[in-house]
Amino acid sequence: MKLASRLLLTLALLLCSAYAWASVSEASGSNLEVSLITYGPGDIYWERFGHDAIELRDTASGEEIDFNYGVFNFDEKNFFINFARGQMHYLINAEVTRDEEDFYKQAGRSITKQRLALTPAQAVALRDFLFWNLRPKNAVYNYDYYVDNCTTRVRDALDRALGGAVQSRLTTLPSGMTYRQQTVRLMSAQPWLMLILDLGLGPYADHPLNAWQESFLPEELQKNLRHITIPDNHGVTQPLVQSEELLSPNRLSAPPTTPPDLRIPLGIAGLLLAALIVLTWHHAPLIYALLSELFLLLAGAAGLLMLILWTLTTHHSAWANANLLLFNPFAFAWLRPLWRARRGVGLSRFANGALLLQLIALLAAMLLHLLPDVVQQNQPWILFALPCWLALAWALRQTKQV
Template identity: 40%
Template sequence: MPAQTGHQGMFPGGQAFLLCMLIWLCGSLAQAAEPVPPAAEGMSVAANDAEAAADGTDLPDPTPAATVALATIAPGEIYWERFGHNMLLVTPPGRETLSFNFGYFDFEQPGFIRRFILGRMLYQALAFAAEDDLAAYVSDDRGIVVQDLALTPRQADDLLRSLVDAVRPENRDYLYEYFRANCSTRVRDAIDSALGGGLRRQTSGRSRGFTYRMHAARLAKDDAWLALSIDLGLGPDTDRRLSLWEEMFIPGMLQRYLRDVVNSEGEPLVTNERVLHPGRGNAPAELPPDRRTSMAVTGLSVAVLLLWLSSRARARRGAARALEFTAFLLHLLFGVAGAVLLFLWLGTDHVAAHRNENLMLLNPLSLALAALWLLGPRATKSGNTLAWLVGLSAMCGLAVKVVPDTFIQQNLHWCLLFIPIHVSLLVAWRRSTVTR
């Protein structure tokens, strides 16, 4: 079978998430260009019987006495491992335990790079010998917790039948979306189906007030560049308050909320929870970081530098050149970032990146201003118009927050970073063109 590597949700590199965003997107594409070894998020099946199971050719006939458990894998160090992983472990009577894993993709699938960029990634549901599948996570020293599920014989039978059907070659591919259709949501949906919709009924009407953005930020917290890149690329769709049902796109949340779920007989669904492998023991943060102060200080510091350079540009040629280069570089970065955000919205199926209000802060028109600064600022009507349009666009990014029901994106921290810089760039442009 083709070489495969596993991958979990979101962001975060589908995925997951994410999947979307600027520096993170560029890094993801670099990874995609050079396939990761199969052990990255799972492993190739070594034993002949498990190899056949992965191909869907030697799966057991469903039986009503199968036992079912959920295995939850702790987050790892690599960016696509940040959100954790999970799988269903099913043991038919008299057979070895199989893992049903929805977190694999194939680098050799037709149009892989194009699908990745456009948000049309195909993931696969595969069956493995559980011992071999779990060994890969143990070798990476990632924690593994197993929860035994109290299903009736009929429910276990129905679940096994649906899983066997899901991993057949003609059914195994599914369209991946980092928040709503990932490895964890497929596992959640399979359990819910076995319970006759009981899991959804018990969790869809309750909320802790978390959002997709908050989960992405807290799980990527230890990697600042990854966290900022994902956050910058996420649009307002990710700022809606989630129900517990929706939060279970995170494997750790599915594990947590199953503890309070009851089965069809009113008994706890989880009968036993055990640590299969303790792993590193570094639990992810419970809350996302608050970056407003640090980003405001950074924005004001850059603004002060620009204003200082512009005040000295008339008297010192070195200051003028430093100002022109700094303004060129900033507008180039803003313009490229804005062009990427615009493409993610209008040219891809990355729904989480659509209607991104950061486009007001990162206007693609900045590319034209970058060219004008590179050539040397001149007091032209078109140049002045561009400078004012870009500056006012950034200010509108904050002003629209007075309409909270329409502009709901939680990007105040980005406003605090970019608006002082844009205001100082506008002032610097005016000073430079007047000077000349």
């Protein structure tokens, strides 16, 4: 009986979904109600940026469908290889609204509904575009974190239906943060991941944004739509957002409204590590060697990863990363000399030259910030790396003099 009941329930849900699709796809423009549904950030790292969807509702039948662009498939061939190379394939999906909302309610994520003032002709144009986009040959797109994601696709679909009204207005409004600041803010609940992302972002992430660009985030698009006015059928100006309703409150820890300032904690961490290196150099050679080797391993691995992201992937937000002046594969060149240095063995000519190059790179990283119009904001990592490298250089030079 249980199996039969489940089969009947599944069949009923499928029939309801098919009915809802048919109802919305055939509704007249005067019966189509368009809303933006915004879901708050979740706990898992890929949920930290939030999510959204376009809801189409047939007011005659009451049927509702959510269209969202945030579907990906872990089982796709070479998914993780493509992900690493920056070739991520996402696609549009459509579900009955109540099924979609139930998922987010159970997860404790907020749900906000903004009913939009589209004319019947605009609502039909949006509906037809979304159903066209659902076709298998049109559904997949190449995902980009900042310029082509599940929210920019929603934004662009609305802008298309409104004849460019969204873009023309939002490009005139400044934003409050950069891509880096928004990323650090939203990922601050996972500090190690936040630090890795901040280290790996290049100058692209620090360019000033306008409100159109910052609407890559669901919460920013939700906020920015409140600033848009459009003409109605009679040419009278009206707000795009006719009403806004919180359907379900947030039950999770909300991200901070401003990004954390990483300069002080990373600067303190760099000073502490440098002090330990200097203090243990004479009194505890083995601890000195282990601390220094760990720093060099991390610096070399970070540099190698940044170099790969720049040269072998399409992650353009990681290209031309100035942090390569601070952490680079040359760090591996000192692993063996440093381990031998704990016994008083001096530097080889090669290791001494590599050390000099690293100190020149450190100087270049600092001088870059004295130049006008410097884009990349990597001061926290300069404050961390500078004392560490100086401490290592001092200890190695002392060893050479032994």
